[in-house]
Amino acid sequence: MQLVDFSSRALLIAFILYCVSFLGYVVALTGRRWSNRDPEKHLHRWSRLAFIVSVIGFLSQVAYFITRWIGGGHVPTSNMFEFMTFLGMMIMAAFIVIYLIYKQPLLGAFAMPVSIIILAYASVFPTEVQPLIPALKSYWLYIHVTTAATGEAFFAVGFAAGLMYLLRTVNYKAQEGSARKEQWKLELVLLVILMVIGFTVSVFGFKGMNYQAEFTQQPSMAGNGAQPAMQGTVEYTLPPIVKPYNSQLVQMDTFLGMSQPLFEAPFWMKGINAGRKLNTVIWSALSGIVLYLLLRLAVRQPLGAFAGRVLEGIDPEDLDEISYRAIAIGFPIFTLGALIFAMIWAQEAWGRFWGFDPKETWALITWLFYTVYLHLRLSRGWQGKKSSWLSVVGFIVVMFTLVGVNLVIAGLHSYAGV
Incomplete structure (x- = not known):
């Protein structure tokens, strides 16, 4: 149990470092506006520091994952606490990958809170190491869960970039009917968060x-x-x-x-x-x-209008590209994990590849949604606001699949909510 206790402390350290990193991104974002010397130098100095802290936090969470695995005797992805903490870790990994590709420092101001909220939400559930039920004693489960969560992590980064795009481009000064409708929809998304x-x-x-x-x-x-x-x-x-x-x-x-x-x-x-x-x-x-x-x-003022003012100076086209690329990376990984590997595990655990269990059905709905997203993006030229709205709605579907289905709808996956 000493390793399990150490893993809990490592997770707490990771959570604290993520919060510190988020504050660093906030200082980088807001301080650029009142910096009297060199706003861009201020931005990059603080965002670089915040990124370093987030990487250290990620390494601490990796230490949590490994020590809980060794101490608990199985890969820690078997219940809601373990899965949500793993998802938070993979969101950080996806953010680090996208950050290193695009060098967009302010993405962390929106990606970090997603991981922080998920880790905080995970702590609501029992944190003890629980024995595995027979259906979970399969290496296909670990392959299925880890790859599905990795794909969802890239969807989360796409969501963060898409939300930033909307906050940057929705015009709160306009009074036309279509503009007012956009404003209300964006405020509703912020309310849900x-x-x-x-x-x-x-x-x-x-x-x-x-x-x-x-x-x-x-x-x-x-x-x-x-x-x-x-x-x-x-x-x-x-x-x-x-x-x-x-x-x-x-x-x-x-x-x-x-x-x-x-x-x-x-x-x-x-x-x-x-x-x-x-x-x-x-x-x-x-x-x-x-x-x-x-x-x-x-x-x-409306929260979207306030956030939009803070994001002034960021190129919205970069945010649109980051959102699309993150989803494009996550989609094949999610396809493997949530559908193909899941069906193999279902055959091994329950003797059938598909049974229209609520979790299976919503995983398929999620996959179909992002399939439509990529089709509209590549074939119909849906970019900018249309694409960003889809990335935001898509991640809401992901979160309902993860949380709502496990805790509200009874099914074969209900054990995950215990």
Whole structure:
């Protein structure tokens, strides 16, 4: 267990260094505007320092991965904590590759937060080394997961560059209908990102306060006179705005004077965990909206307009090219990992290549989406805003495939959310 403990410390060091690196990129980005001497020299000095710190953080995370592998006895990609930390590491690797190719220093200001948010989100899940279930005891699993995550990591860099392009080019001064529609769509994307951040902050905050609520649920009588299933119990770590359907409160810590849930989950949300999942979605939305409004109040303008002013001076054509190249690199890797190697593993684990499991279906949807992206880019000449919007939406599909399918939709991959 000493190696596992060391791996945890190495991961914490990597996370801290990523945050320091992000601050360095922010200083490079904002300081260029008020530097009285040489703005470009200021930009490259701070971005170079930030890049060095990010590389050191990446090496620390590699140390985490290797020591957890040795200490745990298997490749650490078998549950949501391990997979999300591996994805964060591969996003950093993809960023380093793209940075070395294009030397675009400010890409880190948007790529680093993606990795930071994913590592923070990973920490929400149990961090203990867990024994493998039989379906996971296959080297094809490791090949499938690692290559799929590597492809998704390049999609994440493409997303970061595409988002930067939109922030750089969407005109917030225009008042035409089409321009207003673009502005609202971009603000919605930023709100969704803040919801993920808000969820993570909320979970850590209430976990730090040791918040807890517990419910019991007795399922309704089954048909044909069959007896109902045994009573189930579910624990909340966020204040229960919504309780499970047909459940009784066992105990609940008071929060802001709220000692009872406000609503009950609808009857059609089956399963005792359905109410908890709906409660998590509501908390994510509320915390994201609060963060968005606070930031709007702080900058006194739409967040996209503020970010666009900060990004002035960056060539949007470079960002468009980086986004496309990152996705073009990631697509064949994702194809191998998420489809071909996944089907080989499925045949070995479950005796069939394809079974329309929710995770398999959404992996196919993701692959089809990026296939359409590349087709429109190469055959129809979709560049600039059209291409960037697709790169942003595509990564939202990726994140739903990774998070939403595992935690919301029941299927053969549900073990990954335990």
